[in-house]
Amino acid sequence: MAEDRRTRRTRRSLRDGLVALVLERGYAGLTVEDITERADVARATFYSHYRDKDDLFTRVTTELLQELDERMHPLAEETEIGFTGKPLLELFRHAEQERDLYRVILRGEGDGKALRTFHDESVRRVAEVFTARAAHTGAEPRLPAELLARAWVGEQLAVLHWWLEQDPAPMPAEEATRMLLDLAVHGRFWASGYDAST
Amino acid sequence: MAEDRRTRRTRRSLRDGLVALVLERGYAGLTVEDITERADVARATFYSHYRDKDDLFTRVTTELLQELDERMHPLAEETEIGFTGKPLLELFRHAEQERDLYRVILRGEGDGKALRTFHDESVRRVAEVFTARAAHTGAEPRLPAELLARAWVGEQLAVLHWWLEQDPAPMPAEEATRMLLDLAVHGRFWASGYDAST
DNA sequence: TACGTTACTGGACACTCTGTCTGGAACTGG
DNA sequence: CCAGTTCCAGACAGAGTGTCCAGTAACGTA
Numbered sequence: 176m177a178e179d180r181r182t183r184r185t186r187r188s189l190r191d192g193l194v195a196l197v198l199e200r201g202y203a204g205l206t207v208e209d210i211t212e213r214a215d216v217a218r219a220t221f222y223s224h225y226r227d228k229d230d231l232f233t234r235v236t237t238e239l240l241q242e243l244d245e246r247m248h249p250l251a252e253e254t255e256i257g258f259t260g261k262p263l264l265e266l267f268r269h270a271e272q273e274r275d276l277y278r279v280i281l282r283g284e285g286d287g288k289a290l291r292t293f294h295d296e297s298v299r300r301v302a303e304v305f306t307a308r309a310a311h312t313g314a315e316p317r318l319p320a321e322l323l324a325r326a327w328v329g330e331q332l333a334v335l336h337w338w339l340e341q342d343p344a345p346m347p348a349e350e351a352t353r354m355l356l357d358l359a360v361h362g363r364f365w366a367s368g369y370d371a372s373t
Numbered sequence: 374m375a376e377d378r379r380t381r382r383t384r385r386s387l388r389d390g391l392v393a394l395v396l397e398r399g400y401a402g403l404t405v406e407d408i409t410e411r412a413d414v415a416r417a418t419f420y421s422h423y424r425d426k427d428d429l430f431t432r433v434t435t436e437l438l439q440e441l442d443e444r445m446h447p448l449a450e451e452t453e454i455g456f457t458g459k460p461l462l463e464l465f466r467h468a469e470q471e472r473d474l475y476r477v478i479l480r481g482e483g484d485g486k487a488l489r490t491f492h493d494e495s496v497r498r499v500a501e502v503f504t505a506r507a508a509h510t511g512a513e514p515r516l517p518a519e520l521l522a523r524a525w526v527g528e529q530l531a532v533l534h535w536w537l538e539q540d541p542a543p544m545p546a547e548e549a550t551r552m553l554l555d556l557a558v559h560g561r562f563w564a565s566g567y568d569a570s571t
Numbered sequence: 572t573a574c575g576t577t578a579c580t581g582g583a584c585a586c587t588c589t590g591t592c593t594g595g596a597a598c599t600g601g
Numbered sequence: 602c603c604a605g606t607t608c609c610a611g612a613c614a615g616a617g618t619g620t621c622c623a624g625t626a627a628c629g630t631a
Contacts, residue, residue, distance in 0.1 A: 185608080
């Protein structure tokens with residue numbers, strides 16, 4: 176009943192071929208033949224696994240998101256009690272392992288559909304924690320939760336993307352996440368001179 | 374010597390057709406004929422103005438960026454002295470006027486190329502102000518300027534995108550930017566319970 | 572208003588890529 | 602080993618691309 180080895184090999188090759196080629200030439204410029212050629216697979220075989228290029232990309236990113244979710248899940252509970260920043264570090268660790276695919280997604284390849292999914296999923300997770308914490312502490316947030324979640328995710332993904340595109344990495348994952356948390360909690364981008372009331 | 378009226382009309386129609394159709398069906402799914410049909414222009418005419426679909430989109434976004442730059446320029450000087458948040462408000466105002474095109478870009482249509490350009494341009498502007506301010510106050514930033522700029526732009530664009538996709542608008546531009554500034558300056562997403570040293 | 576110039580039109584062209592379908596070869600798991 | 606499946610190479614019609622052309626309409630200027 177287990178999956179055929181040939182199937183696994185073929186799918187893996189197509190996935191790798193796609194990711195590599197998108198980084199080289201961009202998603203839109205690729206033909207199915209480009210991908211199958213790189214993967215060393217017959218073009219007809221492609222269509223027995225995926226409907227088209229978009230289908231392949233969608234499935235690849237969906238798998239990645241599931242993988243991330245499984246890593247996040249055990250960390251969710253403790254985060255609702257005291258904010259630790261562990262989920263953020265886990266995200267950076269995961270991205271470090273799957274660097275190329277993360278770069279493809281964060282670049283917005285595929286008309287940004289994958290990025291939007293990734294973004295929305297992150298917002299959902301963050302918003303969940305926010306509301307759970309609000310219920311726990313009873314404190315009314317100063318700003319709307321939706322805006323907070325969007326801003327926080329935007330910050331995360333922008334820094335993550337920048338961090339992944341650098342070569343060599345400008346700093347270890349621990350340091351990048353520590354800085355992000357510092358920023359989020361304490362704010363103050365500027366040393367002085369801004370009056371918030373204006 | 375002035376530009377021919379027919380040329381202006383044709384280009385404008387193609388631009389409007391593109392933007393409207395991308396919002397309806399997504400960039401990748403469009404053919405040149407779809408666009409020319411919507412714009413009520415012969416397909417051959419398209420090719421006498423633009424090389425291909427990408428060329429049209431690139432030029433449209435470039436024009437938008439120039440327009441934004443012209444609005445930002447007079448505000449740059451005073452921002453380097455005391456941080457006012459005026460450029461941010463100007464961005465939101467501009468986006469409000471060109472709502473549809475901004476949505477197309479921020480969604481990452483066109484494989485994210487337009488969004489990346491927009492993003493990088495914003496980072497460039499912000500980084501400029503940061504370094505100018507650092508030179509002015511002499512204060513050493515707590516975190517690397519590059520990271521600060523990326524995070525700040527990520528926050529801005531995420532909230533801007535969210536704000537533009539809502540219908541009706543959840544709040545006026547002034548309020549959205551005020552909240553963003555509040556967040557950036559004072560931080561503290563959470564009421565309590567986080568120890569930054571962990 | 573008349574005129575030379577420029578832009579738009581609609582149709583045709585070769586070309587590339589798509590998605591589907593063969594029959595036969597190669598490989599797999601039991 | 603063998604029944605079952607996956608892979609392969611090649612052929613196919615259809616859609617979209619980018620270019621070209623000759624005829625027509627609109628333009629700016631004098």
